Amino acid sequence: MKFLFLIAFWTAFSFLHSFMITPAFTDFLKKRTGTYYRYYRLFYNLFSFLTLSPVLIYSYHIQEKPFFTWQGYLLPLRYLLLLSGLWIFYAGSRHYNMRTFLGINQINEGVNHGLINTSGTIVKGGILGVVRHPFYSGSFLLIWAGNLDTTRLIINSILSLYLVIGTLLEEQKLLAEFGDVYRDYQKEVSMFFPWKYIQRKIKSI
Numbered sequence: 001m002k003f004l005f006l007i008a009f010w011t012a013f014s015f016l017h018s019f020m021i022t023p024a025f026t027d028f029l030k031k032r033t034g035t036y037y038r039y040y041r042l043f044y045n046l047f048s049f050l051t052l053s054p055v056l057i058y059s060y061h062i063q064e065k066p067f068f069t070w071q072g073y074l075l076p077l078r079y080l081l082l083l084s085g086l087w088i089f090y091a092g093s094r095h096y097n098m099r100t101f102l103g104i105n106q107i108n109e110g111v112n113h114g115l116i117n118t119s120g121t122i123v124k125g126g127i128l129g130v131v132r133h134p135f136y137s138g139s140f141l142l143i144w145a146g147n148l149d150t151t152r153l154i155i156n157s158i159l160s161l162y163l164v165i166g167t168l169l170e171e172q173k174l175l176a177e178f179g180d181v182y183r184d185y186q187k188e189v190s191m192f193f194p195w196k197y198i199q200r201k202i203k204s205i
Helices: 002-019 023-061 070-091 097-100 104-109 132-141 150-178 180-189 197-202
Strands: none
Touching: 002 023, 023 097, 023 150, 023 197, 070 132, 097 104, 097 197, 132 197, 150 180
8 A cells, every 4th residue: 555655655756756846837928928938947946845854764664675675786876877867967057047946047037937047048069069968868877776675666767767757848838949959959869868869879989
């Protein structure tokens, strides 16, 4: 029963937060709230934190002994995943504007872009020329670099699906905002894992 509750809580959290960034919902809010929509990003972040906290607490209390641990010859792979995930986060943070990510700039400027980088335009330099969503790429690596019990396996699976669905919804908004410019970016750069970047490097050898 505890795992059914776990699945229900994480699924509800993921569905709610995915729904809140759908173009249909955000467009509805823009029409209803007018200039107050500039507060939405900040509200979304605060709401995310408040709703995630009880889910994390419940998850922590039902953890079991891991059935899979990174040890022996697997340890170097685990460290590689962790370091890669942290490096991707760092590389992404150099392009992203954290004040925009938190929703502060939207309040001050009254402008909401689908992008959270410093320019509000499509950037293809650095890590953004390797993957389109470095924070999500890093998240995949970090969540799967931990030891696994049943609780963690369920959470990781739901979060992975949530990241994919959330990214697809985010890309719908970016396509609506930037059109062919973003469509060309999609053709050049992979979403999560740098397949296209690797292919270009191989061809250039």
